[in-house]
Amino acid sequence: MEYLSKVAFNEWLSVYAALLSTTIALVVSVRFVAKRTRARKERAKFQTDLYFLRKVDRSTKEIHPIVVVLLANLGAERIALKSLDYQGVTENGLETTGCMGWYEQPEELFGIRNRLLPIVLESGQTADLPMVQIGVITSIKDLKIWLTDFDGRRYYLAKEDIVNVRRDVDKFLLEPKA
Numbered sequence: 001m002e003y004l005s006k007v008a009f010n011e012w013l014s015v016y017a018a019l020l021s022t023t024i025a026l027v028v029s030v031r032f033v034a035k036r037t038r039a040r041k042e043r044a045k046f047q048t049d050l051y052f053l054r055k056v057d058r059s060t061k062e063i064h065p066i067v068v069v070l071l072a073n074l075g076a077e078r079i080a081l082k083s084l085d086y087q088g089v090t091e092n093g094l095e096t097t098g099c100m101g102w103y104e105q106p107e108e109l110f111g112i113r114n115r116l117l118p119i120v121l122e123s124g125q126t127a128d129l130p131m132v133q134i135g136v137i138t139s140i141k142d143l144k145i146w147l148t149d150f151d152g153r154r155y156y157l158a159k160e161d162i163v164n165v166r167r168d169v170d171k172f173l174l175e176p177k178a
Contacts, residue, residue, distance in 0.1 A: 043153065045075030046121075050145075050161035052168035053130075065172050067137055067165055069129040069157065071147070073121035081155075082118040083148045084129065088140035096140065118150075137162070138169050 049070040054063050073079050087097040116129050137143070143162055146154040 039077065042075035042077040043079070043155075045073070046079055046155055047072045047074055048147070048155065048157050048161075050157050050165050052165050052172070054172065065134055065169055067131040067134050067169065069131070069145075069147075070126065071119070071121060071129065072126045073123060076123050078120060078122055080118060080120045080150050081147045082150050084117060084145065085148060086136055086140065086143060086145045088136075088143040091139055091141070134169055137166050138173070 049072075051068055051070065053066045053068055055066045056063055069084065071081070083099055085097065085099050087095070090096050116127075119127055119129075121127060131137075143166075144159075145157040145162060147157075148154055
């Protein structure tokens with residue numbers, strides 16, 4: 001009889017342990033999914049805008065076209081961006097990908113700092129990334145531009161922004177020079 005009561009106790013104890021471990025696993029899983037969903041919603045609050053500027057060189061009064069990527073972290077989490085890349089098709093039909101090689105020359109003429117990436121955007125912070133080489137915008141078809149963070153996530157610039165800036169740059173290049 002004593003043996004049966006020990007067996008019954010052990011069975012109840014094992015059922016209790018199984019229920020407890022299942023409950024803990026369920027709670028941890030729900031917290032994990034909630035944390036990932038919250039992080040994804042915060043990353044979705046990261047906004048970009050692409051626009052065209054005419055920069056005037058003070059010494060020569062020459063006008064230079066510059067395309068700027070505006071970054072705005074509207075979320076609560078910090079975003080660290082490491083690169084700005086592109087992909088598209090060249091005029092002779094070859095697929096191309098790469099980094100635009102921005103921020104090198106002629107930063108002295110345009111007043112642009114040498115290195116703007118990587119950048120860390122705190123909550124509510126904005127930043128401008130001026131592009132000196134705009135040939136990528138004008139010469140590559142089906143252009144996709146994205147920012148990559150240190151976790152490998154990509155943040156694509158809006159296709160409409162790229163089309164609008166391409167139109168503005170083409171209009172600038174066709175203007176008669178005085």
